[in-house]
Amino acid sequence: MSVLEAVGLRKAYGNQVAVDGLHLRVDEGQIMALLGSNGAGKTTVLNMFMGFVTPTSGRAIVGGTDVRGDPRLARSRLGYLPENLALYPHLTGLENLRYFNELTATGRRTDAELRSWLDKVDLPPAASDRKLSTYSKGMRQKVGLALALCRQVSALILDEPLSGLDPKASNDLTMLLRRLAEDGVAVLMATHDIFRAKAVAHRVGIMRDGRMVADLGSAELTVAGLEERYLAELNA
Amino acid sequence: MAVARAEVHEALADGRLRWGAGTAVLLLVATCVFGARHYVELHREREAGLHETTKQFLSQSPKNPHAGAHTGVDAFRPEPVLSFFDRGVDDHVGIDIFMEPHHPNYFTDVPILDSIGTARMGRLSGAEVALFLLPLLALMLAAPAITRERERGTLRLLLAQGVSPAEVMAGKLAGLGAVLGAALLLPAVVLAIVLLGLALSDPSSVDVTRVAMIIVAYGAYTLAFLLVSLAISAVAGGTRQALLVALGVWAFVVLVAPRVVDEFIRARVPTPSAIMFKEEIRADPAEPMDLLGLVSQIDRFQSDALKKYGVSKVEDLPMNIAGLCLEDAEVRNNRVFDRHYNALFHRFREQQRETALASVLSPASAVSLLSSSAAGTDIEHRLDWWRSAETQRRRINTILNNYFATHSTSKQGYEFIVGRDVWELVPPWRYQNRPGTWALARSWPALASLGACVLMALLAFAAATRAMRVLA
Numbered sequence: 001m002s003v004l005e006a007v008g009l010r011k012a013y014g015n016q017v018a019v020d021g022l023h024l025r026v027d028e029g030q031i032m033a034l035l036g037s038n039g040a041g042k043t044t045v046l047n048m049f050m051g052f053v054t055p056t057s058g059r060a061i062v063g064g065t066d067v068r069g070d071p072r073l074a075r076s077r078l079g080y081l082p083e084n085l086a087l088y089p090h091l092t093g094l095e096n097l098r099y100f101n102e103l104t105a106t107g108r109r110t111d112a113e114l115r116s117w118l119d120k121v122d123l124p125p126a127a128s129d130r131k132l133s134t135y136s137k138g139m140r141q142k143v144g145l146a147l148a149l150c151r152q153v154s155a156l157i158l159d160e161p162l163s164g165l166d167p168k169a170s171n172d173l174t175m176l177l178r179r180l181a182e183d184g185v186a187v188l189m190a191t192h193d194i195f196r197a198k199a200v201a202h203r204v205g206i207m208r209d210g211r212m213v214a215d216l217g218s219a220e221l222t223v224a225g226l227e228e229r230y231l232a233e234l235n236a
Numbered sequence: 237m238a239v240a241r242a243e244v245h246e247a248l249a250d251g252r253l254r255w256g257a258g259t260a261v262l263l264l265v266a267t268c269v270f271g272a273r274h275y276v277e278l279h280r281e282r283e284a285g286l287h288e289t290t291k292q293f294l295s296q297s298p299k300n301p302h303a304g305a306h307t308g309v310d311a312f313r314p315e316p317v318l319s320f321f322d323r324g325v326d327d328h329v330g331i332d333i334f335m336e337p338h339h340p341n342y343f344t345d346v347p348i349l350d351s352i353g354t355a356r357m358g359r360l361s362g363a364e365v366a367l368f369l370l371p372l373l374a375l376m377l378a379a380p381a382i383t384r385e386r387e388r389g390t391l392r393l394l395l396a397q398g399v400s401p402a403e404v405m406a407g408k409l410a411g412l413g414a415v416l417g418a419a420l421l422l423p424a425v426v427l428a429i430v431l432l433g434l435a436l437s438d439p440s441s442v443d444v445t446r447v448a449m450i451i452v453a454y455g456a457y458t459l460a461f462l463l464v465s466l467a468i469s470a471v472a473g474g475t476r477q478a479l480l481v482a483l484g485v486w487a488f489v490v491l492v493a494p495r496v497v498d499e500f501i502r503a504r505v506p507t508p509s510a511i512m513f514k515e516e517i518r519a520d521p522a523e524p525m526d527l528l529g530l531v532s533q534i535d536r537f538q539s540d541a542l543k544k545y546g547v548s549k550v551e552d553l554p555m556n557i558a559g560l561c562l563e564d565a566e567v568r569n570n571r572v573f574d575r576h577y578n579a580l581f582h583r584f585r586e587q588q589r590e591t592a593l594a595s596v597l598s599p600a601s602a603v604s605l606l607s608s609s610a611a612g613t614d615i616e617h618r619l620d621w622w623r624s625a626e627t628q629r630r631r632i633n634t635i636l637n638n639y640f641a642t643h644s645t646s647k648q649g650y651e652f653i654v655g656r657d658v659w660e661l662v663p664p665w666r667y668q669n670r671p672g673t674w675a676l677a678r679s680w681p682a683l684a685s686l687g688a689c690v691l692m693a694l695l696a697f698a699a700a701t702r703a704m705r706v707l708a
Contacts, residue, residue, distance in 0.1 A: 052392060052706040072400050080396035086389040088242070090249050102238040103397040147393070 001028050003077075003155045003186035004049060008058035011044050011210075018044040020210040021058070024188075026155070026203075031177060031187040033197035035230055036207035042190035043083065044210075046157050049188065050080055063154055076104075079148035083159040083190075085140055089133035093118060093143045096132060100147050109150060117150040118143065122172050137164040145173065149180070156180070158189035162196050174200045194227050206233045239399070239407025240414065247377060247415045256376055257419040260369040264423040268362040271320035272430045278315040282331065285312040286666055293662070298655040301636035302562055308336040309632065309665075311625035316612030316669050317434050317441040321427070321450065322363035324613025333622065335629035337566065340573055342510065343622075362423075363607050366454050367600055370416075371461040371486050377415060378465035379482040381408045383475040386708050401704040405466060405697065412462055445672025449610035449679065456690050457603045461486070463693035467700035474708070493598030497591060505587045507580065517576050522568075537561045551647040558649055559641025566633050577626075581619050588615060592681035599689040605682040609675045616678050621667050628665040635661050 004026040011019040019041040026032045034042040047053040048060045051071030060067040062074040087096040097114045118128050121142040132140060141164045148156055156177075162170045177187055177200050191197050197204050204226060206214040213233045216226070247253055289310040296307045311333040319326055330343030382404070385391035394404055435442040465482045472478035508516060537560060541553055550557055588605065595601030608614035639661065644652035 047707065050392070050396060052395070071395075072398055075396055076398035078396065080393070082389055082392050084389060085393075087393070088246070088388075088390060090246065099238060099242055100393060100397050103394065103399045144393075151397075 002026070002061075003028050003063055004032075004188050005061040006045065006048075006058065007061065009045065009048060009055055009060055010057045011041075011048060011053060012056045017210050019048070019055075022210070022212055024205060024212060024215070026186045026188050028154075028184045028186055029181050030203065031181050031189070031201045032203045032205060033201035034188070034190045034205045034207055035192070035194065035197055036190075037234055040207040041210040042207055043159055045207075046159050046188065046190055049074075049157050050078065051075060077154050079151055079153045079156045081141075081144045081148040081156070081158045081161050083163065085144040087132050087140060087143060087147075090131060092129050092131055093123060093135065093139070094128045096143055097147055097150065101150065104151055114146075114150060117146040120149070120176065121145045122169050138166055138169060141165055142169065149176070153185070155186040155188070158187065160191055161189055162191060162193055170196060194230060198222070198226050206230055208233055237407070237410075239394070239404055240411035243381065243408050243411025244414055247412065253377060257373055257415075260365070260373050261419055261422050263360075263369065264362055264365045264420075265426045267360055267365050268321060268423065268426055268430060271323075271362055272434075275315055275317065275320035275434075278319075282312045282315055285310060285332070286314070290664065294656060294659050296659065298653050300650050300652055301640040301654050301658060302337065302559070302650070304654065304659060305337045305633055305636045308334050309628075311335050311621075311628065311665070311667070313621050314667055314669060316617070317431070317443075318446055318450070318611035319613050320430065321361065322607045322611035322613055323361045324608030324611055325615055325618060326613045329618060333625045333629075335625060335632060337562070337633050338569060340577070340622075340626050340629060343618075362427075363604075363611070367457075367603060367607075368490060370454060370458045371490060371600075373419070374412070374416060374458050374461035375465040375479070375482040375486055377412045378408070378462050379469050379472075379478040380475040381412065381466060382469035382704070383472055383478045386705065387475060389708075391706055395706060401470075401701050405470065405701045405704070408466055409462060409697075412466075413459070416458060416462070443672040445676055446610045446612070447672075449672065449676060450607055453603045453606040453610065453686065456686050457599050460599050460686075460690045460693040463690075463697040467693075467696040470700040470704040473705075489598050490600045494595075494601045494604070497594045497598060497601055501587050501590045501594060505583055505590060507583045507587065513576070513580060517572065520572055520576065522572050534558075534561050537564065551645070553646045555641050555646070556644040556648060556652065557641075557646045559637050559639070559644070563634060563637035563641065566630065566637065570630060584615055584619065589681050592679075592685055594685075595682065596685040596688045596692075599686055602682045602686040602689065606679055606686065609679045609682070610672070612669050612675065617670065617675070620670060624665075624667045631665075632662050 002025045004024075006022050006024045009019055009022040010017070022041075022045060024032070024045075034045065036042050044053055048055050049062060049067060051060075051067045051074060054068060060074075063077045065074045065077075067074040088099070091099060094111065094114060097118065098111065101109050101114060115125070115128060119125065123139060123142045123146070127135065127139060132143070135143070141161070145161065148158065162173060165173060174196060181187060181202070189201070202218050204214075204216045205212050206216070206229065214229060216229065289312070293307060293309045296304060299307075313331045315326075315331075328346060330345045332345040333343060334341045382391065385394065385404075391404070395401065431442050431447065464485060465478075468481050468485070469478045472481060534557070537557055538550055541555075541557055541560070542548065542550070545553055547553060591601060592605050595605065605614065609616060636658070639654070639658055640652060643654075
C-alpha cells in the first residue's frame with residue numbers, strides 16, 4: 001500500500017524548472033533513496049512532500065492526503081530530518097527533543113522514552129544533558145534523527161541523513177532504518193552516498209535536472225552496478 | 237504554549253534584548269519618578285496661587301464694586317494627577333487666566349518658561365518614552381522572531397511536528413507579549429506606587445477610568461507593533477531585512493505620519509493665530525467695546541430708565557444707571573466673545589476629531605490623543621478649564637455690577653464704595669478636573685482609530701501567517 005506518492009510533481013521558479021513531472025511511489029515498509037548531483041531536485045521533492053514548497057503542478061500525497069490540501073495532516077504522519085540540521089543551541093539535546101515533542105499532536109513522551117530514542121541513535125548518554133552549542137555536527141544529526149523517529153510516524157522524509165555521521169553511527173542508522181521499514185514505515189531519503197543508498201534502500205531513484213531518469217529496484221542494485229549507472233546518468 | 241515558552245526562554249537569553257529592554261524600562265521609571273516630583277511641585281504652587289489670589293481679592297481695600305472687579309482674580313488651573321505621566325500641552329500653554337471685567341483673557345504663565353537649561357526645550361515624559369520606545373522594543377523582539385527560526389532551520393522542524401504556521405505565530409505573539417509584559421512590570425509597579433501615594437493624600441485625584449484608558453491605549457499600541465513586526469518577520473527574506481522594514485514602519489508611524497497628518501489637518505481646518513483672532517474680534521461690527529459705543533449705551537439707558545420710572549433727572553432714579561449699563565455692556569460683549577470663541581473652539585475640536593480619525597494611518601497620533609486626554613492635559617481639558625474660568629469671570633462681574641446698580645443711586649455714580657462683605661458675595665471658585673468618563677466620551681474618534689489600527693495589524697498578521705516563508 002502506497003504511503004508516499006508523487007503524481008506529475010513539478011516545481012518551476014520562473015523559467016527555471018527544479019522538478020519536472022516527477023512520478024514516484026513509496027510503499028509501506030519500503031525505503032527509497034533519491035540520488036543525484038547538487039541541484040538535481042532531490043531536496044525540492046522532499047520539501048514538496050513536507051509542504052514547505054508548493055508544487056507548480058501535480059500532487060504530493062502522504063497516506064492518501066494531498067499535502068497541498070492539508071499540509072498539517074500530512075506532516076503529522078511524517079518524520080523529518082532536514083539537511084544542515086540546526087536545533088536550539090541554548091537548549092540541551094534532551095530539552096530540544098522535549099520541546100519539539102511537546103508540539104506534536106500525538107501526545108507527550110516521558111524523558112525516559114526520549115532518552116531511549118537518543119540512545120537508539122547512539123548519542124552518548126552524557127551528551128544528552130549538554131547544551132547543543134557544544135555538539136559536533138554528527139551529534140546534532142543524531143538528535144535530529146531521534147526527533148524524526150520518536151514520533152513513530154508512518155513515513156520518514158530524510159535529507160542527507162548520513163551526512164556528518166561517523167562510520168559506526170552511519171551503519172547503526174542503516175540498521176535502524178531497516179528495522180523501521182520492517183515495522184512498516186516508508187522512507188524517502190535524499191543522499192549522495194551510493195554505498196549507503198545501496199545498503200539501506202529497497203529502491204533507488206536517480207534524478208537529473210528535476211527529472212527521475214532511473215528508478216532501480218533491489219534486483220538491479222549492486223554497488224558497482226549502481227555506481228556505473230549513476231555516473232552514466234549524470235554524464236548523459 | 238510550548239512555542240510561547242520557548243520564545244520567552246530565547247528572549248531572556250538574548251543579552252542585547254536584556255540591555256535594550258532594561259534601558260527602556262529604566263527610562264520609563266525615571267521619567268515617571270521625575271514627573272511625579274514635578275507634579276507635586278506644580279500642585280503645591282497652583283494650590284498656593286489659588287489661595288493667594290482669593291485672599292488678595294477678598295482683602296482688597298474698599299472701593300467701587302466695578303473697580304473691585306478690576307482687581308481681578310487668577311484662575312490657576314489645578315494640575316491633573318496623571319500629568320506626571322503625560323504632560324500633553326501643559327508645558328507649552330499657560331496655566332493661568334486673569335479674570336477681569338469687559339473681556340476674557342488668554343492663557344498666561346507658560347510653565348516651560350519657568351524651567352531651566354535643556355528642560356526649556358521640553359521635558360521627556362513617561363508618555364513620550366512609552367510612545368517612542370515601546371514600539372521599538374516590540375519590533376526589536378518580534379522582527380527577528382520568525383526569520384531567526386527560518387535561518388537556523390528550526391522553523392521547518394517546528395512545522396514538521398504538525399504545528400501550523402498560525403500556531404507558531406500565535407505562540408510567538410503570546411511569548412513576546414509575556415516578555416514585554418514582564419519587562420513593563422517594574423514601571424507598572426512604580427506607577428502604582430506613585431498613584432497610591434497621590435491617592436492617599438487626595439483619593440478623588442486618582443480616576444480608574446483615566447488609568448484604564450492609558451493602559452488600554454499603550455497596550456493596544458504595543459500589540460499593533462508586535463503584530464506588524466511578526467507579520468514582517470514571517471514574510472521577510474532575512475533578519476536584517478525584517479529589522480530594517482520594521483524600523484521603517486516605526487519611523488513612518490512614530491515620526492513621519494503624525495507630522496504629515498498635522499500638516500494635512502492644518503490645511504483642511506485652519507485656525508487663526510492669536511494675533512489674528514484678536515483682530516477678528518476687534519473687527520466685528522457688533523463689537524461694542526469702544527468708548528463711543530459705551531457712551532451711546534449710557535445715553536440710551538438713561539432715556540429708557542427715565543421713561544420707565546417717570547422721572548426727569550438721572551439723580552432721581554432708584555438705582556445706579558452706571559451699574560446697569562456696565563452689566564448690559566458685559567452681556568452684549570459676551571455675545572460677541574461667545575460667537576468668536578465658540579467658532580474657534582469648534583475649529584479646535586474639528587482639528588482634534590480629524591486628527592484622531594486620520595490617525596488610522598498612525599496609531600502614535602491616536603495614542604497621543606488618548607493618553608493626553610486620559611491625563612487631562614489635552615486641548616479639550618484646556619478649553620473646559622477656560623470655559624469654567626470664563627463662567628466665573630462673568631459671575632463676578634454680574635454680581636458686582638448688579639450690586640452696584642441696585643445698592644446705590646445714579647446720584648452716587650462711581651462714588652459708591654463697598655468693602656469685604658461685598659467681595660464675599662462672589663462664590664469661591666476652583667476648577668474641578670472632569671471625571672474619566674467625560675474624557676472617555678470625548679475620545680471615541682481616537683479610540684476608533686486605534687481599534688482600526690489594531691484590526692489592520694491583525695489582518696496583516698493573518699495574511700503573513702498564510703504567506704509565511706518556510707525556507708531561507
